[in-house]
Amino acid sequence: MRSALIIGASGQDGRLLARLLQDRNYAVRGWIRRETEMPAPCECALVDLLDSAVVETALRRSPPDEIYYLAAFHHATEDAIELSAPELLRCSFDVHVLGLLNVFQAMEECSPRTRLFYAASSHVFGVPTSKWQNEQTPLKPNSAYGISKAAGLQCCQLYRQQSGMFAATGILFNHESALRKPSFLSQKIVRGALRSRRDPTYKLVLGDLEARVDWGYAPDYVEAMFRILQLAEASDFVVASGELHTVREFAQIAFGAVGLDWRQHVETDVRLLNKTSHPLRGDSGKLRAATGWTPGVTFREMVVRLVEEAGTVCEIS
Numbered sequence: 001m002r003s004a005l006i007i008g009a010s011g012q013d014g015r016l017l018a019r020l021l022q023d024r025n026y027a028v029r030g031w032i033r034r035e036t037e038m039p040a041p042c043e044c045a046l047v048d049l050l051d052s053a054v055v056e057t058a059l060r061r062s063p064p065d066e067i068y069y070l071a072a073f074h075h076a077t078e079d080a081i082e083l084s085a086p087e088l089l090r091c092s093f094d095v096h097v098l099g100l101l102n103v104f105q106a107m108e109e110c111s112p113r114t115r116l117f118y119a120a121s122s123h124v125f126g127v128p129t130s131k132w133q134n135e136q137t138p139l140k141p142n143s144a145y146g147i148s149k150a151a152g153l154q155c156c157q158l159y160r161q162q163s164g165m166f167a168a169t170g171i172l173f174n175h176e177s178a179l180r181k182p183s184f185l186s187q188k189i190v191r192g193a194l195r196s197r198r199d200p201t202y203k204l205v206l207g208d209l210e211a212r213v214d215w216g217y218a219p220d221y222v223e224a225m226f227r228i229l230q231l232a233e234a235s236d237f238v239v240a241s242g243e244l245h246t247v248r249e250f251a252q253i254a255f256g257a258v259g260l261d262w263r264q265h266v267e268t269d270v271r272l273l274n275k276t277s278h279p280l281r282g283d284s285g286k287l288r289a290a291t292g293w294t295p296g297v298t299f300r301e302m303v304v305r306l307v308e309e310a311g312t313v314c315e316i317s
Contacts, residue, residue, distance in 0.1 A: 003027040005064040007049070007103065008071035009040035012179040013119065017068060017222040018042040024226075029062065033071070049099030056106040063111035066229050069103060069118045069152075071095050074145070085144070092148035100152050104159050104167070115166040115229050116156070122173040122214070122240070122280045124150040134283040135171070135236050153236065166234045170225055173240035173282040176302065177218035178309035185247070186215070190306045193254040196265040203267045209248040212279040216241040217302040220295045227291035237290070240282020245299050253303040 004021050006014045009030025018041050021028045030044035047058050049071065073095040083091065100118065107114055123146030124139045139154075141147045156167040176186040192204030216239075224239045255262035287293050297305065 001025060001027050002066070003029070003062070003064040004066040004068065005059075006030045006040070006042070006068045006070060007047075007099075008032070008069070008119075009042060009044050011070060011072065012177055012218055013175075013222055013225075014068075014070050015040050015179060016177060016219055017070070017225060020219075020222055020226060026066075029064070031058065031071075049102060050094055052102045052105060055099075055102040056109055059103070059106040060110040064114055067103065067107075067114055067116045068225060068229075069100055069116060071099060072119070073148075088144040089148070092144045093151065096145075096148035096152045097155060100155055104155070104163075104165070107165065108163065112165065115234070116168070117225050117229050118152055118156045118167065118169045119225070120153040120169050120171045120236075121146065121149045122171060122282060124153060124171060125280055127278050128280055132242075132281050132283040133171075133240075134238050135286055157236070160234055166229075168228050168231070168234040169236045170221075170228055171236065171238045171282070172221060173214045173216060173238070173280065175216040175218040175221040175239075176306060178306055179218070186250070186306060187310075189247075189251050189254050190303075190310050192265070193251075193258050193260065193262075193307060194310055196255065196260055197258045202265065204251075204265055205267050205269050206247060206251070207269065209246065209251070209266075209268060211247050212244040213247070214240050214242065214244055214279070214281050215250070215299060215302065216295055217297045217305070220297065223296070224287060224291070224293050227293050228287070231290060235286075235290075237287040238282045238284050239287060240284045241295050241299070242282060242284060243299060244279055244281050249299075250303055253300055254307055257304045257307040 004026045008014045010032045018028050028042040030040045030042050031047040032044050048054050073092050124141050125133045126140040126142040139150045141150045153169050156169050159165045160167045180187045196202050221239050251262045
C-alpha cells in the first residue's frame with residue numbers, strides 16, 4: 001500500500017485530496033498547525049512546520065511515498081485582526097517558504113525518495129501582461145501571498161535542479177467547493193442565494209459584477225495534484241480551466257439554481273469595487289498533454305453543485 005502525507009490537511013484541498021487518495025487505497029496521514037472545527041478525513045498530527053527538529057522527527061517516524069504541501073496562510077480584509085505589511089509578509093513566508101524548507105531538509109535526511117507536490121498559486125503572476133498565463137510567464141507577484149508562493153515555487157525548482165529531488169509544483173488558479181470559508185466570493189454568492197430563498201427581503205451586496213475570474217471545481221484540481229506526482233519527472237504545471245466568467249454569471253446561475261432572479265436580490269456597493277482588478281487566465285496545456293487531465297465539470301455545473309452541496313458541508317469530514 002502506498003502512503004501519502006498531506007501538510008495542511010484540514011483545508012479545502014487537503015480534505016478533498018485525502019478522500020481521493022483513500023479511494024485509491026493510499027494510507028493517508030495529515031499534518032496540521034492547530035486544531036480546527038473542520039477536521040480532515042484522515043489521521044492528523046499537530047506539527048510545527050517552523051521547528052526543523054520537530055519536522056524531521058515526525059517525518060522520520062513514518063516516511064511517506066508522497067508529500068502534498070498544501071499549507072497556506074490566508075489573510076482577508078474581513079479578518080478580525082488586521083496585520084501590518086511586515087507581519088503579513090513574515091507570516092506568509094513562514095508557512096509558504098520556511099516550513100517548506102524544513103520539510104526539504106527532513107526529506108534529505110530521512111526520506112530522499114519521497115515525491116513532493118507544492119501548491120503554488122496564480123497570484124505568483126501578479127498583474128498580467130499577457131492574455132494567458134503558463135509555466136513560461138514571468139513571475140511578477142504584487143502581494144504578500146503571491147510573493148511568498150513564488151518563493152516557494154522557486155525553492156522547489158532549486159531543490160529539483162541541485163539535489164535531484166522530485167519536487168513538483170502546481171500553479172493553481174481559483175478552484176471552489178462547498179468547503180470554502182464563507183468569506184470567499186463563491187460562498188458569499190451561494191449562501192446569499194440560499195438565504196434569499198428563505199428570506200425574500202434579503203439583499204446580497206457585491207462589488208464589481210463584471211470582474212472576470214478563471215474558476216474551476218476543487219475536486220478536479222486535487223485530481224491534477226495526484227496526476228502530477230505520478231509522472232516520471234517532476235516539473236511545474238499550471239492548473240486552470242482556461243475560461244473566464246464574470247461575477248454576474250456566477251450570481252445568475254446560483255440564484256437560478258434556487259428558482260430566483262438574481263437581479264431582484266443582488267445590490268452593488270461602489271466601496272467594494274476593485275478598480276485595479278486584472279483577470280488571470282491559465283493555460284493548462286502542459287498539464288493536459290503530460291497527464292491527460294481535463295476539468296470534469298463545466299462552470300455552470302460547478303456553480304449548481306456548490307448550491308446543492310452548501311447544506312452538506314459537514315458530510316465530507
